Amino acid sequence: MAADNQVTGMGLSVSPHLSFPAPKSRVRVQKCSSCQQAGATVGCCQKGCPHTYHYACAIDTGCLLTEESFSLRCPKHKRQPV
Numbered sequence: 001m002a003a004d005n006q007v008t009g010m011g012l013s014v015s016p017h018l019s020f021p022a023p024k025s026r027v028r029v030q031k032c033s034s035c036q037q038a039g040a041t042v043g044c045c046q047k048g049c050p051h052t053y054h055y056a057c058a059i060d061t062g063c064l065l066t067e068e069s070f071s072l073r074c075p076k077h078k079r080q081p082v
């Protein structure tokens with residue numbers, strides 16, 4: 001009598017490389033020029049100036065804030081010749 005040796009092939013199809021396109025975050029995270037933390041909201045209004053600050057940091061750094069227009073000038077540009 002032949003032993004009925006049946007191999008049950010359990011089809012394990014678990015792929016360790018589950019790759020699906022991760023959604024790229026398109027949120028622009030502005031880094032504060034003062035504390036280097038993300039979430040800076042006010043940038044220097046001087047064209048080409050990359051300085052961006054948190055509102056509190058801007059005051060702390062000595063930036064010139066014009067509240068009427070909500071514009072900011074970093075210490076480097078606050079003395080701009082008119």
Ligand SMILES: [Zn+2]
Nearest residue numbers: 032035054057
């Ligand atoms: Zn800051």
Ligand SMILES: [Zn+2]
Nearest residue numbers: 044049074077
């Ligand atoms: Zn500036």
